[in-house]
Amino acid sequence: MKFLDEYRDPEAARTLTRAIAQLTTRPWTLMEVCGGQTHAIVKYGLDELLPREVTLLHGPGCPVCVTPIEKIDAALELAARPDVTFCSFGDMLRVPGTDRDLLSVKAAGGDVRVVYSPLDAVKIARRHPARQVVFFAVGFETTAPANAMAVYEARRERLDNFSILVSHVLVPPALEAILSSPRCRVQGFLAAGHVCAVMGYREYVPIAERYRVPIVVTGFEPLDLLQGIYMCLKQLEEGRAEVENQYSRVVARDGNGPAQRLVAEVFEVTDRNWRGIGRIGMSGLGLRPDYRTFDAERRFALARRDGAAEDSECQSGLVLQGLLRPPDCPAFGTRCTPDHPLGATMVSSEGACAAYFQHRRGTVGAQHAVPKDRRGTEADGAGRSPSER
Numbered sequence: 001m002k003f004l005d006e007y008r009d010p011e012a013a014r015t016l017t018r019a020i021a022q023l024t025t026r027p028w029t030l031m032e033v034c035g036g037q038t039h040a041i042v043k044y045g046l047d048e049l050l051p052r053e054v055t056l057l058h059g060p061g062c063p064v065c066v067t068p069i070e071k072i073d074a075a076l077e078l079a080a081r082p083d084v085t086f087c088s089f090g091d092m093l094r095v096p097g098t099d100r101d102l103l104s105v106k107a108a109g110g111d112v113r114v115v116y117s118p119l120d121a122v123k124i125a126r127r128h129p130a131r132q133v134v135f136f137a138v139g140f141e142t143t144a145p146a147n148a149m150a151v152y153e154a155r156r157e158r159l160d161n162f163s164i165l166v167s168h169v170l171v172p173p174a175l176e177a178i179l180s181s182p183r184c185r186v187q188g189f190l191a192a193g194h195v196c197a198v199m200g201y202r203e204y205v206p207i208a209e210r211y212r213v214p215i216v217v218t219g220f221e222p223l224d225l226l227q228g229i230y231m232c233l234k235q236l237e238e239g240r241a242e243v244e245n246q247y248s249r250v251v252a253r254d255g256n257g258p259a260q261r262l263v264a265e266v267f268e269v270t271d272r273n274w275r276g277i278g279r280i281g282m283s284g285l286g287l288r289p290d291y292r293t294f295d296a297e298r299r300f301a302l303a304r305r306d307g308a309a310e311d312s313e314c315q316s317g318l319v320l321q322g323l324l325r326p327p328d329c330p331a332f333g334t335r336c337t338p339d340h341p342l343g344a345t346m347v348s349s350e351g352a353c354a355a356y357f358q359h360r361r362g363t364v365g366a367q368h369a370v371p372k373d374r375r376g377t378e379a380d381g382a383g384r385s386p387s388e389r
């Protein structure tokens with residue numbers, strides 16, 4: 001398939017892994033901050049193709065996973081109201097709140113609907129003026145333009161029965177929070193290509209300079225990721241800390257101007273809680289004063305819920321910060337599975353725990369038994385081809 005097969009070519013992957021092996025002279029730790037990239041790395045076994053010196057950590061790149069539990073609880077309260085039609089992307093439905101999830105509210109008779117776009121929710125509001133329609137607006141910079149458009153349209157049409165429950169988060173402040181932590185081991189980042197397609201990558205330049213970390217804007221296919229890793233390692237080996245763009249077929253330095261203007265028209269930057277991580281200053285988006293009438297929390301006068309507790313057994317906060325590999329969680333695959341998830345990282349299609357459960361369930365025991373520094377790599381002939389996995 002054009003635009004896919006050429007980025008999954010096994011021979012090109014072998015060439016890149018050999019180049020990475022030749023380049024690497026000492027231990028390096030990189031982090032990707034995108035659930036799509038995490039799944040591609042785990043699915044294609046890219047981490048296992050790398051030299052033993054290179055460690056990949058998974059960061060807080062799954063938007064569903066970082067949506068704070070108090071927002072899920074707010075969604076549950078709204079969805080249970082008899083006057084509300086609650087619209088959401090499908091992967092939010094099974095994310096556990098404090099004591100249940102949206103699917104259980106739906107099963108109990110709540111009007112919960114899966115939509116594929118926030119504009120679908122606007123359509124429902126238009127068709128059903130007697131219903132209050134609430135859209136669950138979560139995600140990174142990638143989904144912000146469409147959510148902004150929905151609110152913009154609702155305001156233009158004077159739809160007074162449409163509102164959004166906002167939980168938008170921003171990637172650059174999350175990188176800074178990770179780098180500022182005393183436990184940080186990250187020496188280079190793969191930045192998410194789709195986020196940069198919207199926002200460009202100028203915001204990453206001061207971060208790379210301040211923390212002396214290379215940041216490479218990277219795509220999602222196996223060869224994109226291997227090339228992004230190569231570019232990041234090359235900078236590290238050469239003592240450089242710059243922002244580079246591996247995903248130039250999609251991402252421009254300044255991003256998508258019209259999308260950014262629409263986001264800036266509707267949203268403003270605000271503090272935001274991240275599930276499992278805590279509060280990060282100026283790390284999210286909230287509605288600007290002109291658009292606050294579309295804020296569901298204000299419209300329904302929801303009480304603040306700060307401090308809602310995660311399941312005590314779930315360590316997804318450590319997973320989201322790259323401090324714990326999912327298979328190292330004692331509940332992984334036993335008490336916590338996609339059918340009975342204890343945390344959001346096991347539910348979401350972009351969650352790191354779900355990635356390991358889906359693609360490595362049968363092999364994590366063996367990987368545990370053999371520390372990475374004694375596992376084979378592509379460089380010494382024992383690695384696995386990404387195309388066969």
Ligand code: SF4
Nearest residue numbers: 314316329336343353
């Ligand atoms: S495996 Fe389950 S319990 Fe463990 S961190 Fe992941 S989501 Fe939480």
